[in-house]
Amino acid sequence: MDFESLFADVARVIEGTGVVIMAIGLATVLIRYLYDVVRKGTSSYQQLRVNLGRVILLGLEILIVGDIIRTIIVDTSLQNVLILGLIVLIRVVLSFALEVEISGAWPWQQRRSEPAPPDAA
Template sequence: MAGIGIIVAGALFALVSTLGRLGKVNEEEAYYHFRRRLGRAILLGLELLVAADIVGTVMVRPTMENVLVLAVIVLIRTFLSVSLTVEVEGRWPWQVTRRTDE
């Protein structure tokens, strides 16, 4: 629930933050601002969802079937996280962060 809540709250925050910037910047800059904020919210939500899946699998019954399903879910979410990081930040997750002022 926390992962979904963070994604929803982050999307709303990104929308409100972008709407507040519309009069100050051009539409293209506002669009990229929205994408960065939304992407970061999705990344954080995905990380919490992966953690919840791991805890859920360990706490329920760690059968081989549950572990394999968990592995597939983690692989898919990891791929999504890497893709989002490249899209939002313009770098691979293991590269040094390039800070930009927002």
């Protein structure tokens, strides 16, 4: 097994891990939501969306790692680098959109904790 085929397999494992995380995360989030509806009598659709968004964000980040490894080590060509750039750009836009859905604000507009009052001497 040569270097490139080894890292092609590593990239496939990483990408598979991202897909598995999203699939298991989806099942977990839906089961938790259904449990809340059936047992507690409450349904927090907003919480479902937040949890699902977090799962998708984590899966996307892992998929990006797999794409980067594949492009840099395995399939190095200008066309593949441009395709990777486009994929990363699309996933970044999705990540920002999901972050806005989860938190209700752009990442740079997050609330900062109040500064501590100055010491009165």
